[in-house]
Amino acid sequence: MNCENYQEWIEEAALGALGASRHARLDAHLAGCARCRESLAAVERLLREIDRGLVASLDRQPSTELAARVRMRLAEEGVRARPRARWTVGAWVPVSAAALAALILTVWLGRRSPPSPRPGAPGEQASATPPSFGLTPARPARATRKLPRSPNHRQSTRQPAAPQLEVLVEPGQWAAVVKLYNSVWAPEPSSGFANASRASGPAPGPEAAEQAEDQLVLKPIEIKPLDVGVPYPGANPAEAGGRAEDEQTSRR
Amino acid sequence: MDALVEALSEAAGSLDSAPEQRIDRELEREFELRLADCSGLAFRVALGVLHSPADAEDVAQEAFVRAYRNFSELRERERFRAWLARTAWRLAIDRQRSAIRRQRRERAAASEPSAPSVEEAAAEREFQGRLAEAVDALPDKLRRVVILSAVEGYDMRETASLLGLPAGTVRSRLHRARKLLAEKLR
Numbered sequence: 001m002n003c004e005n006y007q008e009w010i011e012e013a014a015l016g017a018l019g020a021s022r023h024a025r026l027d028a029h030l031a032g033c034a035r036c037r038e039s040l041a042a043v044e045r046l047l048r049e050i051d052r053g054l055v056a057s058l059d060r061q062p063s064t065e066l067a068a069r070v071r072m073r074l075a076e077e078g079v080r081a082r083p084r085a086r087w088t089v090g091a092w093v094p095v096s097a098a099a100l101a102a103l104i105l106t107v108w109l110g111r112r113s114p115p116s117p118r119p120g121a122p123g124e125q126a127s128a129t130p131p132s133f134g135l136t137p138a139r140p141a142r143a144t145r146k147l148p149r150s151p152n153h154r155q156s157t158r159q160p161a162a163p164q165l166e167v168l169v170e171p172g173q174w175a176a177v178v179k180l181y182n183s184v185w186a187p188e189p190s191s192g193f194a195n196a197s198r199a200s201g202p203a204p205g206p207e208a209a210e211q212a213e214d215q216l217v218l219k220p221i222e223i224k225p226l227d228v229g230v231p232y233p234g235a236n237p238a239e240a241g242g243r244a245e246d247e248q249t250s251r252r
Numbered sequence: 253m254d255a256l257v258e259a260l261s262e263a264a265g266s267l268d269s270a271p272e273q274r275i276d277r278e279l280e281r282e283f284e285l286r287l288a289d290c291s292g293l294a295f296r297v298a299l300g301v302l303h304s305p306a307d308a309e310d311v312a313q314e315a316f317v318r319a320y321r322n323f324s325e326l327r328e329r330e331r332f333r334a335w336l337a338r339t340a341w342r343l344a345i346d347r348q349r350s351a352i353r354r355q356r357r358e359r360a361a362a363s364e365p366s367a368p369s370v371e372e373a374a375a376e377r378e379f380q381g382r383l384a385e386a387v388d389a390l391p392d393k394l395r396r397v398v399i400l401s402a403v404e405g406y407d408m409r410e411t412a413s414l415l416g417l418p419a420g421t422v423r424s425r426l427h428r429a430r431k432l433l434a435e436k437l438r
Contacts, residue, residue, distance in 0.1 A: 011431065011434070014434075015427050015430060015431060016427075017427050043434060046434050046437060046438065047430060047434055049379070049437075050383065050430060050433050050434065050437065051402075051406070051430075053379060053380055053383045054300075054383065054387070054398065054399075054401075054402035055402050055405065056380075057299070057300070057303070057380055057383070057384065057402075058296045058299055058300050058399070058402050058403055060295070060296070060299060060305060061292055061295070062291050062292060062294075062295035062305075062308070062309055062312060063305075063309060066291050066295065066309055066312060066313060067287050067288065067291060069309075069313050070287060070313050070316045070317060070320075073313060073317050074317060074320055077317070
C-alpha cells in the first residue's frame with residue numbers, strides 16, 4: 001500500500017476508530033514514513049482545535065438576570081406548575097362521609113321541591129326496603145331491611161323519583177346518612193346531625209351495635225366498585241357471592 | 253337548611269385546598285432548584301445554534317417557561333434536563349430560521365470588543381466563524397450530538413442521557429460529525 005491508501009486509515013486512527021489489525025499495519029507504515037506521521041499529527045491537531053473551539057464557543061454563562069426574567073414572565077402570564085383539578089380521584093379519597101353526604105343532599109335537594117309536612121305515625125316499624133329517594137348503600141345486602149322513619153318524615157305526594165344518584169356509603173353508616181337527611185327537613189335541637197355523638201348514649205349492650213349506626217363517623221372513605229350482584233368482566237362470581245355471605249354473618 | 257349545607261360544603265372544600273397549596277409550593281420550590289441548576293444548559297444549547305448570547309438567553313427563558321407549564325411531569329432531574337435541552341434546541345432552530353434574528357446576530361458579532369492581541373484574536377474569530385458554519389452545515393442529528401457533547405464536556409454518559417440515546421449511538425454519531433468537520437476545515 002502507498003501513502004494515499006493509508007490516508008483514510010490515518011483519519012480513522014486520529015478519530016480513535018481504527019480497528020486493531022489495521023492500526024498495527026498503519027503503525028508499521030508510520031514507522032518508516034515521515035510524511036504520513038506528519039499527516040497524522042496534522043489531523044490530530046485539527047481535531048483538537050475543533051473540540052477546543054466548540055467548547056470555547058459554548059463556554060459562557062447566562063446573565064444573572066435570566067432567572068429573574070423567567071420568574072417575571074411566569075408571574076405576568078399567571079402560569080401554573082400544574083393544572084388545578086377541582087375534583088380528582090386523589091381529592092375524593094380523604095373526603096369524609098359527612099361532606100360526601102352534604103354534597104349528595106345539595107345536588108338532590110336542588111332537583112326536588114320541599115314536600116308538604118305530615119307528621120309521621122309514632123310506633124312505625126322499620127321496613128325491610130330502603131327509602132326510595134335516590135340514595136343507595138354501596139353494598140346492598142341480600143336481605144333488605146327497612147330503616148325506621150323519622151317522626152318528622154314528610155310523605156311526599158309525588159311518586160318517588162327513580163334513583164338518579166349512587167353514593168358509596170360505608171357499611172354501618174346508612175342509618176346516619178338517613179338521619180342526616182331527615183334532620184335537614186325538620187331541624188330540631190335534638191336532631192341527629194346536631195348531636196353527631198350522643199351525649200347520653202345507651203349503655204353498652206346487645207343493641208349498642210345497632211344504635212351505633214346512628215352516629216356519623218368521620219373518616220376517609222375508600223372508593224370501591226359497586227357490588228350490584230353482577231360480576232364485573234373478569235371478576236370471580238364466587239367471590240361476589242362470598243362477600244354478601246360475609247355481610248349477613250357480620251350482621252347477626 | 254341552606255346555611256347547614258353551605259357550612260358542610262365549605263368544610264369539605266377546606267379539606268382539599270390545604271394539601272393542594274402545599275403541593276403547589278413544593279413544585280415551585282423544586283422548579284427554583286432546576287432553574288438554578290439548568291439555566292446554563294439551556295443557554296449553552298441555544299448558544300451552540302444561534303451563536304448569539306442575547307438570542308440564546310431569550311430561547312432559554314422561553315424553554316424554562318414551557319418547562320414550568322409541564323413541570324408536574326418533569327420533576328425528576330434527568331428527565332427535566334433532557335426535556336429542557338430538547339426544547340431549547342427546537343426553539344433555537346426555529347429562531348435561527350428567522351432572517352431578522354440572523355441579521356441581529358451578525359451585528360452583535362461585529363460589535364464585540366477586540367482581544368489584546370489583534371492578530372491572534374482575528375485568527376481565532378476567523379476559525380470560530382468557519383467552525384460555526386461547518387457545524388451549522390451538519391445534518392441535524394450529527395449537529396445536535398456535536399453541540400450537546402461540547403456542552404457536556406464530551407461526557408458520553410451525560411450526552412446520551414440528554415439525547416435519550418444509547419452511548420454507542422452517541423459515540424458513533426460524534427465520530428461521523430467530527431470527521432465531516434475535519435474534512436470541511438482542513
